[in-house]
Amino acid sequence: MARREGASAAWDRARVAARELGERAGPSAARRVPLAEALGATLAADLPALVGIPDCDTSAMDGYAVCGPGPWRVTGRVLAGAAPADEALTPGTAVEIATGAPVPPGSTSVLPYEHAREEDGGTVSGETEPDRHVRRAGEDTRPGDVALKQGAPVTPAVLGLAASLGHDALSVRRPSLAVLVTGDEVVHTGIPGPGRVRDAIGPMLPGLADWAGARAEPPARLGDVREGLAEALRSAAGAGAGAGADAVAVCGASSKGPADHLRSALEDLGAETVVDGVACRPGHPQLLARLPEGPAVVGLPGNPGAALVAGVTLLAPLLSALAGRPDPAAAAPDRAELSAPVRPHPRDTRLVAVRLTGSAAEPVGHDRPGSLRSPAAADGYAVIPPGWSGPLAEIVRLPR
Numbered sequence: 001m002a003r004r005e006g007a008s009a010a011w012d013r014a015r016v017a018a019r020e021l022g023e024r025a026g027p028s029a030a031r032r033v034p035l036a037e038a039l040g041a042t043l044a045a046d047l048p049a050l051v052g053i054p055d056c057d058t059s060a061m062d063g064y065a066v067c068g069p070g071p072w073r074v075t076g077r078v079l080a081g082a083a084p085a086d087e088a089l090t091p092g093t094a095v096e097i098a099t100g101a102p103v104p105p106g107s108t109s110v111l112p113y114e115h116a117r118e119e120d121g122g123t124v125s126g127e128t129e130p131d132r133h134v135r136r137a138g139e140d141t142r143p144g145d146v147a148l149k150q151g152a153p154v155t156p157a158v159l160g161l162a163a164s165l166g167h168d169a170l171s172v173r174r175p176s177l178a179v180l181v182t183g184d185e186v187v188h189t190g191i192p193g194p195g196r197v198r199d200a201i202g203p204m205l206p207g208l209a210d211w212a213g214a215r216a217e218p219p220a221r222l223g224d225v226r227e228g229l230a231e232a233l234r235s236a237a238g239a240g241a242g243a244g245a246d247a248v249a250v251c252g253a254s255s256k257g258p259a260d261h262l263r264s265a266l267e268d269l270g271a272e273t274v275v276d277g278v279a280c281r282p283g284h285p286q287l288l289a290r291l292p293e294g295p296a297v298v299g300l301p302g303n304p305g306a307a308l309v310a311g312v313t314l315l316a317p318l319l320s321a322l323a324g325r326p327d328p329a330a331a332a333p334d335r336a337e338l339s340a341p342v343r344p345h346p347r348d349t350r351l352v353a354v355r356l357t358g359s360a361a362e363p364v365g366h367d368r369p370g371s372l373r374s375p376a377a378a379d380g381y382a383v384i385p386p387g388w389s390g391p392l393a394e395i396v397r398l399p400r
Helices: 011-025 156-164 205-211 226-240 262-268 304-323
Strands: 030-034 063-066 072-078 093-097 109-112 117-119 123-125 146-148 169-173 176-182 220-222 247-251 272-276 278-281 287-290 296-300 335-338 349-357 360-363 380-384 392-397
Touching: 011 272, 011 278, 011 287, 011 296, 011 304, 011 349, 063 072, 146 156, 176 205, 176 226, 205 304, 220 226, 226 247, 226 262, 247 304, 262 272, 262 287, 262 296, 278 304, 296 304, 335 349, 349 392, 360 380
Parallel strands: 072 093, 176 220, 176 247, 247 296, 278 349, 335 360
Antiparallel strands: 030 169, 063 093, 063 109, 072 123, 117 123, 272 287, 287 296, 335 392, 349 360, 349 380, 380 392
């Protein structure tokens, strides 16, 4: 196994290494999917306009499309959905018009109802300005314009935009994350009995993957068996050459206890270890490797609070690189002033859960590796390196 020996990686260096590994692996395969399946993915190609917005001259108000100076004789009515008229308005004439309806050729402006004065003989008068309340064809977007560049996350607004531009499907990237939950003591439903713990990491990972532009597959559940873990990793490696996982998250088994078999399973498979331990609290026993000709593997600690820190440290940078989009944990604000004193660790970087209010960050408390109570109430982590004297700290965001 190709391996980098030495001390645990510095926290900031570990995040860079995860991002670089994802970039070296290259973006995940692009797929064309219906709009209804694209939310949360990343655009794999530029988004062109297939039609203009608007596609013809339309009214921006309910009122009257008029030609020239008034008063105007009203000659008809045009509603939204009507085909553009062939006959042009002539000076001194108007048509009643609805918002979004095509204005007839020759229209110089639209006079809103609230500014119009109805007069005898079917005429209206009022003050207008040239082109006022007329949306000209293509004034927002012309056919062929690139409305969004590849790499943009597909949000609800992007789906609406794509539909308005004439698209029924999008070319997107959404890396697939295989999830292996290990541990003889882990139960997956109900109240755990004495000596057992409820799986808190498996339910957390789909949202974390979505946040980074990926999709978590239903978890596979394994006991503390080296052979079973190696076989599950081998299966992911084989699938990775086709339509399978782009990355694997292993929950538990990343420490160095008697039941932690991830390192030995990776060694059996000839994996390259990129990060073996990170100098941070919580979350020290996390691991990043790559299987030969296969997916990257992220080892998450078995304690859920520590696993979330590892998710922000290694998993999110890796998955977002595979998706071809920025790391979501690096969203602004990137620095804030802590509103209460925090003691740095003498050797490791502390990740302290905080609530953000303007430019201030308030520590939540309850910072324990075995609990998610603290990050559940937080907006992000304040990064407290050894020797930190405050009060300004780097902030990494949490999914909300």
